[in-house]
Amino acid sequence: MDGFRLPPVIEEVLDSSDELCELKTEQPTMLADTLTAKERESLEEKEETVGDGEKGQQEEEKEVKEEKSEDEEQGGAKSEEEEVEDLRAQVIQLLLELEETREVSQRNEESFMELQGLLEEERLASAHQAESFTRQIQRLQGGRAASCPLRLQNTHRHTLCLSPAAQLRSVQEEMDSLEVEKESELEEVQQELRSAQEEVLVLQQAAEEAAAERENDIASLQEELCRLRAELQRLYATTAEYELEITTLRAEMSMKHRNSMPPGDVTQLQEEVVSLTDERQTLTTNNQQLSNKVEQLQQQRDERDDMYLAVRGEGGTEHQRDVQMKVDTYITLSQSEHQDLDSCSVQKDICSSELNVLKVQLRQAEETSQKVQRECDGLKDELAELQQLYGRSQRERTVLEQELQCCKAELQRLVGRKSQSSAEGWNLAVVAVALAAIAVLVVPSFTRK
Incomplete structure (x- = not known):
């Protein structure tokens, strides 16, 4: 078989994700440039308005208007600083979200690579099986059935050369089946855990009743x-x-x-x-x-x-x-x-x-x-x-x-x-058996007393 290669659909998805990452990395720099330009324009406009007002007013009112203009400039600078801080916070949040999406995409890529490797291993195993089958058929049929292995190999290659969409669907179906199996195993483990908890509660109640009886006996004594x-x-x-x-x-x-x-x-x-x-x-x-x-x-x-x-x-x-x-x-x-x-x-x-x-x-x-x-x-x-x-x-x-x-x-x-995996489910059964044994040992002592 040829070397390992991703399907074209997955390559397109990866290319689109790379383009999105590049756009998101370029966006903060552009926002910073636009913010600086806006700040410059607002400052220039305010300077022009202040200059026009000073030329049109009288000399006696210049001092008052200058004070007012200074107050307005301070308020505008504060509002602009707040806007800049908000925009910076938004940019930081977007960067964090971008990092999270990158991590998620990396995890998905890793899982996809693992699944792809499993799929390739299965393909190789099926190819080996097909070759072994062809050899057996050649041995049985001899020279008369020489064309049959070629047909089998062609069919196998045809199955291997399926479209990437079909491969993705098969992988998704396998993942869905695995998720269903995991959910069923988790439900079984949860049921066993609930039964064990109920048994423990019964044992606790019995122990409390026995302790109350012993306290009553001690009081009477x-x-x-x-x-x-x-x-x-x-x-x-x-x-x-x-x-x-x-x-x-x-x-x-x-x-x-x-x-x-x-x-x-x-x-x-x-x-x-x-x-x-x-x-x-x-x-x-x-x-x-x-x-x-x-x-x-x-x-x-x-x-x-x-x-x-x-x-x-x-x-x-x-x-x-x-x-x-x-x-x-x-x-x-x-x-x-x-x-x-x-x-x-x-x-x-x-x-x-x-x-x-x-x-x-x-x-x-x-x-x-x-x-x-x-x-x-x-x-x-x-x-x-x-x-x-x-x-x-x-x-x-x-x-x-x-x-x-x-x-x-x-x-x-x-x-x-x-919170452990479903592979350790049999340990709960062992624990349930141990609790049942404890109950068998403790309950007869209560009945004797």
């Missing part, structure tokens, strides 16, 4: 915690009241024991003094041992004050044991005293009855303290369960927030890809 704390405070108050009652009973028992001692003779008193001194020694030793134990228990109690309800209950039981031990010591002491003193049998019965009453009261106090301990243990277990539930809900909330952030990032990425 906080209310339950407040109620349990109030219940614990009430139990603390009841335990303090029981401890006060125990201390008052101990004080009353000691006062009654002291007041029950009758006055006797001096000898009896001396004997009693001797016996009491012995008992005092034993009691001092016992009291010292008990005081050591009480100090140890007090230290343990001070160390365990910061611990929770279970440790406090254990401290209360130890305190009750100390009280029971003290009561038992008082009982043994009173029994030993009454065995030595035969005359105080009636008082012994009274003290024993009072001690029995105190024992019953102590047992009741122990039972109530055990009941309080059990209630405290139950409340402690409930509080632990609530804390676990709260921690689980917090973890689930963080997971949902992370998933929501991922969905938002995916949505932004999809919106950023909206």
Whole structure:
């Protein structure tokens, strides 16, 4: 085939565009020349009118008219300057438009050259195919069909030598078909993007609903915690009241024991003094041992004050044991005293009855303290369960927030890809599949909760 050559119609169009460009480049210079000529003519006319006016007027009015003429000249110069600036702005705008049209024409020329190259490549491919077909026909038919390849070549040359208008029409038809295909692909991509956006909105709504449910659960758990704390405070108050009652009973028992001692003779008193001194020694030793134990228990109690309800209950039981031990010591002491003193049998019965009453009261106090301990243990277990539930809900909330952030990032990425070419349309399908997988993973977690 011959070398590459543009069709005559396109060459004529390019020649006309070059002529227009030359005319547009020559137009600003001509406008500048005409503007300068107009300015000169206007200035000359004004000078002539001013000269004629000065000759016809009197000498007294020359100064006033000169001032007026100067003002008029200044106003005319300003108006002319404004006109010149407007014309210059129009010329600049026309030059900019000319540059834009040149750029557009260059782009069109480049696209036309690309299409022309594609067309030439297709022509070459068709020529090669025709040659291969002719060779095959020559091989099949041999020498009898020697004239047939010549006819095929002539027809192919005839098709290649079409008019430039037909070539342009074919190129335009191809461009129209390509535009239709691009529009259809863009519509498909937009539909996929809309479906993905709808899925993202559904996921956002589900995440918001789940967050609202979690907030409601957290609020209910906080209310339950407040109620349990109030219940614990009430139990603390009841335990303090029981401890006060125990201390008052101990004080009353000691006062009654002291007041029950009758006055006797001096000898009896001396004997009693001797016996009491012995008992005092034993009691001092016992009291010292008990005081050591009480100090140890007090230290343990001070160390365990910061611990929770279970440790406090254990401290209360130890305190009750100390009280029971003290009561038992008082009982043994009173029994030993009454065995030595035969005359105080009636008082012994009274003290024993009072001690029995105190024992019953102590047992009741122990039972109530055990009941309080059990209630405290139950409340402690409930509080632990609530804390676990709260921690689980917090973890689930963080997971949902992370998933929501991922969905938002995916949505932004999809919106950023909206302006890309249609060749990347399959990426949106992959994103839609990923969003569907996220929905499949997230929705069952909502249903379980």
